[in-house]
Every structure is written in structure tokens, then in C-alpha cells.
Amino acid sequence: MGFDDNTKELKLLALIALCFVLISPAVAYDPLDPSGNVTIRWDIMSWTSDGYLATVTIFNFQLYRNIMNPGWTLGWTWAKKEVIWTVVGAQATEQGDCSKFKLKIPHSCKRNPQVVDLLPGAPFNMQYQNCCKGGVLTSWGQEPTAAFSAFQIAVGQSGTSNKTVKLPKDFKFLGPGPGYTCGPARVVPSTVILSDDLRRKSQALMSWNVTCTYSQFLASKNPSCCVSFSSFYSDKITPCPTCACGCQNNDTCVTSGSKIPQEDEKSAAKKVDNPPLLQCTHHMCRVRVHWHVKFNYHDYWRAKIAIINFDYRNNYTQWTLVAQHPNLNNVTQVFSFQYKPVLPYESINDTGMFYGLKYYNDMLMQAGPLGNVQSEVLMKKDKNTFTLKQGWAFPRKVYFNGDECMLPPPDSYPTLPNSANKLPTSVSFMAIYVFFSIFFHMVVTVVQ
Numbered sequence: 001m002g003f004d005d006n007t008k009e010l011k012l013l014a015l016i017a018l019c020f021v022l023i024s025p026a027v028a029y030d031p032l033d034p035s036g037n038v039t040i041r042w043d044i045m046s047w048t049s050d051g052y053l054a055t056v057t058i059f060n061f062q063l064y065r066n067i068m069n070p071g072w073t074l075g076w077t078w079a080k081k082e083v084i085w086t087v088v089g090a091q092a093t094e095q096g097d098c099s100k101f102k103l104k105i106p107h108s109c110k111r112n113p114q115v116v117d118l119l120p121g122a123p124f125n126m127q128y129q130n131c132c133k134g135g136v137l138t139s140w141g142q143e144p145t146a147a148f149s150a151f152q153i154a155v156g157q158s159g160t161s162n163k164t165v166k167l168p169k170d171f172k173f174l175g176p177g178p179g180y181t182c183g184p185a186r187v188v189p190s191t192v193i194l195s196d197d198l199r200r201k202s203q204a205l206m207s208w209n210v211t212c213t214y215s216q217f218l219a220s221k222n223p224s225c226c227v228s229f230s231s232f233y234s235d236k237i238t239p240c241p242t243c244a245c246g247c248q249n250n251d252t253c254v255t256s257g258s259k260i261p262q263e264d265e266k267s268a269a270k271k272v273d274n275p276p277l278l279q280c281t282h283h284m285c286r287v288r289v290h291w292h293v294k295f296n297y298h299d300y301w302r303a304k305i306a307i308i309n310f311d312y313r314n315n316y317t318q319w320t321l322v323a324q325h326p327n328l329n330n331v332t333q334v335f336s337f338q339y340k341p342v343l344p345y346e347s348i349n350d351t352g353m354f355y356g357l358k359y360y361n362d363m364l365m366q367a368g369p370l371g372n373v374q375s376e377v378l379m380k381k382d383k384n385t386f387t388l389k390q391g392w393a394f395p396r397k398v399y400f401n402g403d404e405c406m407l408p409p410p411d412s413y414p415t416l417p418n419s420a421n422k423l424p425t426s427v428s429f430m431a432i433y434v435f436f437s438i439f440f441h442m443v444v445t446v447v448q
């Protein structure tokens with residue numbers, strides 16, 4: 001039982017996914033995280049003489065797409081002539097024209113304000129609960145308690161009751177780059193807020209939600225990462241496709257080993273939204289993921305995964321790697337990364353998320369000798385499906401930080417040599433192991 005049903009189900013799901021892709025490439029839909037979204041919730045906590053005081057909370061409900069350095073920016077357009085008197089735990093990027101005000105000057109008079117988070121360590125009187133993360137949010141799958149952020153906003157000239165207040169319009173979320181599309185604000189049942197000691201519930205006077213979804217297609221027309229393959233049974237390395245991430249910038253790249261200009265290092269330290277400064281490669285990607293089929297034991301097999309950064313200007317904090325492979329339903333052990341299954345459809349357990357260990361390798365350093373992280377995955381074979389033939393041992397899909405990476409074309413995967421049908425003896429196993437460990441190291445460090 002089950003096998004036929006499963007394949008039918010798989011085919012159906014694939015068909016549905018394909019339809020989504022074909023009908024609307026620009027619509028944000030990620031088959032591995034179908035309900036992934038960023039939700040912005042406004043809770044009016046009190047009415048004031050000319051407006052209200054609200055807590056705005058941003059939730060990153062995406063399973064594996066984090067909001068990276070330099071963080072989120074939230075923008076909207078006021079429905080009336082509202083002004084922002086104060087913001088606590090964040091700040092508007094521009095004050096705008098407040099010349100109409102004489103005594104008390106608002107924080108921002110822009111009709112379409114943009115708000116950014118404060119940096120960690122902001123002065124105490126400017127902090128708000130769950131604020132001040134430099135706009136960085138982990139993904140919900142990684143760490144829900146670090147996947148949301150809040151600030152308080154005092155709004156004037158807005159109406160002072162739930163009948164007269166108008167919802168802001170045209171929300172824009174940058175996280176940190178483009179790619180997100182926000183729906184309209186919708187009034188929702190008032191949020192019930194639990195006090196810190198969990199002993200008192202209070203209720204917002206009015207709440208509304210805005211939901212934003214991500215589309216890689218809107219973010220960039222080229223991928224930002226690519227995948228290369230190798231295996232213990234072949235000396236052929238399948239490199240990333242040429243120009244996998246576009247070759248438009250190949251005249252501004254830096255050849256490996258040359259000195260990075262001093263100013264660049266300085267501006268890099270300022271944590272502004274730096275355009276990448278890439279090492280010259282044939283793929284021109286910011287990140288390459290290498291999947292090496294390392295060992296074939298009797299009941300288990302082992303893959304080695306390396307992630308290599310080619311960008312001299314950006315570290316990846318709290319990076320995530322998602323891989324889809326049919327054998328990920330039987331992961332036995334993951335070395336030096338954390339691992340969590342991603343289960344978009346209850347019945348199919350073929351996708352998982354890898355991420356770094358805190359303070360050890362949760363930051364992928366800028367390009368250079370430290371710009372890589374590595375792991376090994378041990379999987380229990382299902383004797384009915386396991387094979388080294390036809391590239392079965394390689395992942396079907398790979399995402400880095402929520403963006404899908406370009407895979408090599410399937411006909412270029414390492415293939416089994418004809419003689420490999422005989423399993424080597426355990427003595428030569430050891431030799432092969434040593435040889436390919438060295439070989440893998442070469443692949444990671446030398447091959448670009």
C-alpha cells in the first residue's frame with residue numbers, strides 16, 4: 001500500500017506547483033513555504049487628544065527566509081493628514097516638512113513615512129520591548145522568539161476613535177532589499193496582550209493587519225547563488241553553470257588574492273546596504289553551495305555540504321540553507337549545523353533547513369579564507385530507492401537565505417563509472433576516504 005498513492009499525490013502536487021509557476025511567475029508563491037509571509041500588526045493601545053498610541057509588531061512568519069543586515073524598512077502612506085509625534089524603538093528616516101507646527105514639532109510630517117529599527121544598544125529611553133535589533137529578524141523556522149520586532153508610535157491628526165481613524169494605505173516592506181508585496185491593511189479582532197509575568201491580559205482598542213509576501217522574481221532577475229556537485233565515485237566535478245547569477249558585473253569583480261581597496265573595508269564596517277563586491281568567478285554568484293556525495297556505507301550514506309561566500313562586502317548573519325532530497329526523511333545525524341525538517345505538505349518529508357550553531361558558524365563570513373561553512377549529513381538508506389545512479393544522490397532544489405539557487409543541468413551530474421558496480425573492500429575504503437577528503441577540501445578552496 002502507499003507507494004502508488006504517494007506517487008500520484010506527488011504528481012498532483014508537482015502539477016499544482018507547475019500551474020502556479022506557469023500562470024503567474026510574479027505572484028509570490030513558494031512551494032516549499034506556501035503560507036510564508038511577513039505580517040505587520042498595529043494595535044491601538046490608547047486614544048490621545050488628537051490621535052492614538054499604537055504598538056506596531058512585525059512578524060517574520062517565513063520558515064527559512066530571514067531579514068538580513070542591514071534590516072527591514074517599513075513604509076506606508078497616510079489616509080488623511082496624520083503626523084508622527086514620536087516613535088519609540090524605531091525611527092522615521094525623514095522628518096519632512098513640519099513648518100506648519102510651532103510649539104511642538106512632530107517626529108515626521110511625511111505623507112509616506114519610512115520607519116527603520118534602531119541598532120542594538122540604543123539609549124535606554126529610546127528602547128521599546130522587542131525593539132532595536134538593527135532590523136534583523138531570523139526566520140520563524142530558525143527561532144520564533146527572534147523573528148519579530150516591535151515599536152511604539154504616537155500618531156496625531158488621525159481621528160480619535162475606531163469610527164474616525166483611517167487605516168494607512170500602500171504598505172511597503174523592504175527586507176532589506178526589494179521583493180516583498182504588501183496587501184491592504186485589514187481590521188482584525190482586537191489583539192489580547194499578555195503582560196510579561198503572564199498574570200494580566202489587556203486588550204488593544206483596535207487592531208489591523210497587513211500581510212506581505214516575497215517573490216524572488218521581484219527581488220532580482222538573476223539568482224544570487226548556485227550549486228556545484230562532486231562525488232566519491234567520480235573525479236568529475238560538476239561546476240556551477242556559467243553566468244548562473246548573470247555576468248553583467250563581471251568587469252567590476254575582484255580577482256581572488258588581490259588586495260581589497262581600503263575604503264571598501266571601511267564602508268563595509270558601517271553596516272549600510274552595500275552592493276556586493278564579488279570575487280571574479282565563472283558563475284558570478286554571491287554564494288556557491290557544494291554538495292559532495294562522500295560515502296556509501298552498507299545501511300547509510302553521507303553527503304558533505306559546503307557554503308562558500310564570494311562577496312567581499314557582506315557577512316551573512318543567521319544564514320539558512322534549504323535542500324530538497326527524497327532521503328531527507330531519514331536524516332540520522334547532521335554534523336556542525338542545526339537541522340530541521342520543513343514540511344510544507346504533511347505527507348512529504350523531503351525538505352529540510354540547515355542553519356549555523358550560535359556563536360560557532362551562524363555567520364558566513366565575507367569572501368576569503370574564512371568565507372565558508374561546512375557540514376556533513378548522515379542518512380539511512382531506504383533500500384528500495386537508494387541509488388548512486390542518475391544523480392539521485394544530489395539535491396533537487398537548494399535555497400540559500402530563502403532564494404533558490406541555480407543547479408547544474410541534470411545531464412552534467414557526476415555519473416557512475418561502469419566499474420563502480422563492485423563495492424570496494426574496506427581496506428581500499430579507507431584509502432578512498434582519505435583521498436576524497438583531501439579532494440573535497442580542494443574542491444571547496446580551489447575550484448570557484
Ligand SMILES: *[C@@H]1O[C@H](CO)[C@@H](O)[C@H](O)[C@H]1NC(C)=O
Pocket residue numbers: 035036037038039061211
Ligand atoms: C501568514 O503566516 C501565518 C503563519 O504561518 C499564517 O497563519 C497566516 O495564515 C499567513 N497569512 C496569510 C495571509 O497567508
Ligand SMILES: *[C@@H]1O[C@H](CO)[C@@H](O)[C@H](O)[C@H]1NC(C)=O
Pocket residue numbers: 162163187205206
Ligand atoms: C469600536 O469601539 C466600540 C466600543 O468602544 C466597540 O463596541 C466596537 O465594536 C468597535 N468597533 C470596531 C470596528 O472595532
Ligand SMILES: *[C@@H]1O[C@H](CO)[C@@H](O)[C@H](O)[C@H]1NC(C)=O
Pocket residue numbers: 039041059188189208209
Ligand atoms: C493578524 O496578525 C496576528 C499576528 O501575526 C495574527 O496572530 C492574527 O491571526 C492575524 N489576524 C488575521 C485575521 O489575519
Ligand SMILES: *[C@@H]1O[C@H](CO)[C@@H](O)[C@H](O)[C@H]1NC(C)=O
Pocket residue numbers: 247248250251
Ligand atoms: C563577462 O560576461 C560577458 C557576457 O556577459 C562575457 O562575454 C565575457 O567573457 C565575461 N568576461 C569575463 C572576464 O568573464
Ligand SMILES: *[C@@H]1O[C@H](CO)[C@@H](O)[C@H](O)[C@H]1NC(C)=O
Pocket residue numbers: 268269312313314315365366
Ligand atoms: C564580518 O564580521 C567580522 C567579525 O564580526 C568583522 O570583523 C568584519 O568586518 C565583517 N565584515 C563585513 C564585510 O561586515
Ligand SMILES: *[C@@H]1O[C@H](CO)[C@@H](O)[C@H](O)[C@H]1NC(C)=O
Pocket residue numbers: 328329330331332341343349
Ligand atoms: C521527517 O524526517 C526527519 C528526519 O529527517 C524525522 O526526524 C521526522 O520525524 C520526519 N517527520 C515526519 C512527519 O515524518
Ligand SMILES: CC(=O)N[C@H]1CO[C@H](CO)[C@@H](O)[C@@H]1O
Pocket residue numbers: 329330349380381382383
Ligand atoms: C530505512 C528507513 O528507516 N526508512 C524510513 C524513512 O522514514 C520514513 C518516514 O519518515 C519511514 O517510514 C521509513 O521506514
